[in-house]
Amino acid sequence: MAVLNGACGADxxxxxxxxxxxxxxxxxxxxxxxxxxxxSHDRTVAVTVDVRGHVVEVDLxxxxxxxxxxxxxGPLIVELAERAADSLHEHYARRAELARTPA
Numbered sequence: 001m002a003v004l005n006g007a008c009g010a011d012x013x014x015x016x017x018x019x020x021x022x023x024x025x026x027x028x029x030x031x032x033x034x035x036x037x038x039x040s041h042d043r044t045v046a047v048t049v050d051v052r053g054h055v056v057e058v059d060l061x062x063x064x065x066x067x068x069x070x071x072x073x074g075p076l077i078v079e080l081a082e083r084a085a086d087s088l089h090e091h092y093a094r095r096a097e098l099a100r101t102p103a
Contacts, residue, residue: 031092038084040076042067047077051092053085 035056037048044064048057058077068076 034088034092036084036088036091038080038087040064040068040080044068045073045076045080047080047084049081049084049088051088053081053088055081 031051034051035048037046037057039046042063044061044067046057046059047055048059050056055077064073
């Protein structure tokens, strides 16, 4: 009987390892493709960052030139990039915290 229980325990352990590996692969794919966009209050400027906080897209609506003078546009883009990166960081920090919490 002990051999059967041991075999069942090993099968359960192997199944758990495989489940966790699959989950890690899914999270890795999600993490590599994650993007967040922050927009100005008037929605004329949008900045998208990747998981490393690198700017991957800046979208300027035609009205952005009138809404934001040149001396303000650069700092606004930086502010939006930081806001997007912070949002992504907070998202993954919350997910990591949930993963550490016992079920």
